[in-house]
Amino acid sequence: MSRPEHGAGPSGAWRDVLATLALVAAWLAATAWLRPLMVPDEGRYAGVAWEMVRSGDWLTPTLNGLPFFHKPPLFYWLSGAALSLFGLVEIAGRAASLCGATLGSMALYLFTRHWCGQAAARRTLWVLLLQPLLFIGGQFANLDMLVAGCITATVLALAHAALRFEQGQPHRRALWLGYALAGLGVLAKGLIGFVIPALTLGLWLLLRWRWRTLWALLSLPGVAIFLLVAAPWYVAMQMRFDDFLHYFFVVQHFQRFSVGGFNNVMPVWFYPAVLALLSLPSLVWCPHLLDRGYWAGAFGPRATQQGAVRLLMLVAVGSVLLFFSIPKSKLVGYVLPAVAPLAWLLADASQRLATTPGRRRAWAGSVASGGLLALAVVGWLTLHQDYSLRGLGQTLRAQHQADEPVYMLEEYFYDVPFYAHLRAPVRVVDDWGTPAVKQRDNWRKEIADAGEFDTAAAQRLLLRPEALLPALCAAPVSWVMAEQYLAPRYPFLAQAEAVRTVHEVTLWRVRAAQLTACAETPNGGSAGK
Structure with a gap:
């Protein structure tokens, strides 16, 4: 050699x-x-x-x-x-x-x-x-x-x-x-x-x-x-x-x-x-x-x-x-x-x-x-970008204001915070109390495991479905992301503005003042002010 x-x-x-x-x-x-x-x-x-x-x-x-x-x-x-x-x-x-x-x-x-x-x-x-x-x-x-x-x-x-x-x-x-x-x-x-x-x-x-x-x-x-x-x-x-x-x-x-x-x-x-x-x-x-x-x-x-x-x-x-x-x-x-x-x-x-x-x-x-x-x-x-939600993240970036919370329903869309340039974590809505969360090696288990290292932050960021509507009513404008098939589970989305849909995932702008359910809550009268 x-x-x-x-x-x-x-x-x-x-x-x-x-x-x-x-x-x-x-x-x-x-x-x-x-x-x-x-x-x-x-x-x-x-x-x-x-x-x-x-x-x-x-x-x-x-x-x-x-x-x-x-x-x-x-x-x-x-x-x-x-x-x-x-x-x-x-x-x-x-x-x-x-x-x-x-x-x-x-x-x-x-x-x-x-x-x-x-x-x-x-x-x-x-x-x-x-x-x-x-x-x-x-x-x-x-x-x-x-x-x-x-x-x-x-x-x-x-x-x-x-x-x-x-x-x-x-x-x-x-x-x-x-x-x-x-x-x-x-x-x-x-x-x-x-x-x-x-x-x-x-x-x-x-x-x-x-x-x-x-x-x-x-x-x-x-x-x-x-x-x-x-x-x-x-x-x-x-x-x-x-x-x-x-x-x-x-x-x-x-x-x-x-x-x-x-x-x-x-x-x-x-x-x-x-x-x-x-x-x-x-x-x-x-x-x-x-x-x-x-x-x-x-x-x-x-x-x-x-x-x-x-x-x-x-x-x-x-x-x-x-x-x-x-x-x-x-x-x-x-x-x-x-x-x-x-x-x-x-x-x-x-x-x-x-x-x-x-x-x-x-x-x-x-x-x-x-x-x-x-x-x-x-x-x-x-050429085939059905694995990415870049377009949805870019839309959110263009229209989202810094003080407006973002919610993801029953899914964490990993690439959206990157493309939306979000400066704060999103709130992820799911049934976090069920034992099934830890039984499969997926996004739920990842986030649930992470939440155990900071329980205070997890309480703010990991919401159960029943906590979503009160949270939306507490802010004048919020943003919600979910796969389209989930919309019937959350009837109030029918009163929200569907801004864009990419690969069957929809981005909604939710104005609390336009939600009928918010008018019935203690904060409903002030949410839109």
């Missing part, structure tokens, strides 16, 4: 890195502004980031004004910073995902350039950037791409330190960088930020019988750096909310991983099938992955440098598949940490077949078809 050419000197290497970084960022962000936020995920996470901006509280994530501890804050910090700089636009709400995809891509490029050479690094980066999972995940506003980038960068930094240690070269800076990146991973999505890198590096070193290297990667200064990055937020939240650590780690980590009752139950073969399907047709160029000779020098104490890197990528893919195939609940985004090492294998294993100009063109076309597929998905979502 060749080393990179450094003839251009340090300044040339930095120019290459900066040019590559600009190319990666431009490609990943090229279409990130086209389509509206998709609900529930994008509306939820971009909305939480917006709430940090509007409240000025950058420590406690809130969903509709209630403490929201499903995930840690790194995504909200990054996207919130972008929203502060660029305003409430979609690409800013997706900034954290773009950062994660860029981090993982650049980490793979730099690692490959150092250990495999410039040509291999460029080939690998090209394959990675054209993977549909990376391209779409990099512009989808949820936490999966951010933690995937952190995990990829952590694994490669620690592997870089390990290989340098084995060659008798200075390795501590890379080692400490790996620990810092693991801390960011824990701030991105919790324990998997260091569990998956630890699993990957541990298996990789054990398969190569590198016990001394394993011990060399255990660093007290590294642990201190990791804790300095990751721990302060968790400590601060536990000091503010007594039940935080139990809810975050026991409920949202261990119970979600080990028990049923959550959404998206899939069979154990789900993730291998997803990776294989979305790697076609590039995968058909890689028969050497099944060739014993390809893995020569990868195992045991006499493993070669080339075999060590190949084995690292294989173990990185396998660790992700193994870890996330265990729980019953499976989402496509969970497999994103496997995309970068798989792209490395696709680029490396296909190199032997693409030896003639004709085959190289066919291989390039196969790889490019993945990028075309990703662009087609983005284009389709741009």
Whole structure:
């Protein structure tokens, strides 16, 4: 395995890195502004980031004004910073995902350039950037791409330190960088930020019988750096909310991983099938992955440098598949940490077949078809926007006054506060007293769980149906949003002004003075004054 050419000197290497970084960022962000936020995920996470901006509280994530501890804050910090700089636009709400995809891509490029050479690094980066999972995940506003980038960068930094240690070269800076990146991973999505890198590096070193290297990667200064990055937020939240650590780690980590009752139950073969399907047709160029000779020098104490890197990528893919195939609940985004090492294998294993100009063109076309597929998905979502209420939120923004309360009936429309630029939480009307609220993993359970961390705010914001009409009568003008089929349950809506309907969701302007029921209440005579 060749080393990179450094003839251009340090300044040339930095120019290459900066040019590559600009190319990666431009490609990943090229279409990130086209389509509206998709609900529930994008509306939820971009909305939480917006709430940090509007409240000025950058420590406690809130969903509709209630403490929201499903995930840690790194995504909200990054996207919130972008929203502060660029305003409430979609690409800013997706900034954290773009950062994660860029981090993982650049980490793979730099690692490959150092250990495999410039040509291999460029080939690998090209394959990675054209993977549909990376391209779409990099512009989808949820936490999966951010933690995937952190995990990829952590694994490669620690592997870089390990290989340098084995060659008798200075390795501590890379080692400490790996620990810092693991801390960011824990701030991105919790324990998997260091569990998956630890699993990957541990298996990789054990398969190569590198016990001394394993011990060399255990660093007290590294642990201190990791804790300095990751721990302060968790400590601060536990000091503010007594039940935080139990809810975050026991409920949202261990119970979600080990028990049923959550959404998206899939069979154990789900993730291998997803990776294989979305790697076609590039995968058909890689028969050497099944060739014993390809893995020569990868195992045991006499493993070669080339075999060590190949084995690292294989173990990185396998660790992700193994870890996330265990729980019953499976989402496509969970497999994103496997995309970068798989792209490395696709680029490396296909190199032997693409030896003639004709085959190289066919291989390039196969790889490019993945990028075309990703662009087609983005284009389709741009043209078919039935997953978004952006139009309704924009209408509310244009006509809503700051002192007019907003009500959502039996549904929380995640993206509306973002597009309406609401400066205060909405009031959500539902039968919050029924045990069924906590039995399904949906928006009701999310908001009800959040309300338990701030019961005073929950009493103001989570209303039962019988409390809605008195609340409407207490304000001269209110706004109500609900799916159209719910209108018969609330007869007073017939006396309200239906402002706009989008995807069977209607926005009403409710004037208390025009409601017959308000005239019969003690405040009815003054509501419209």
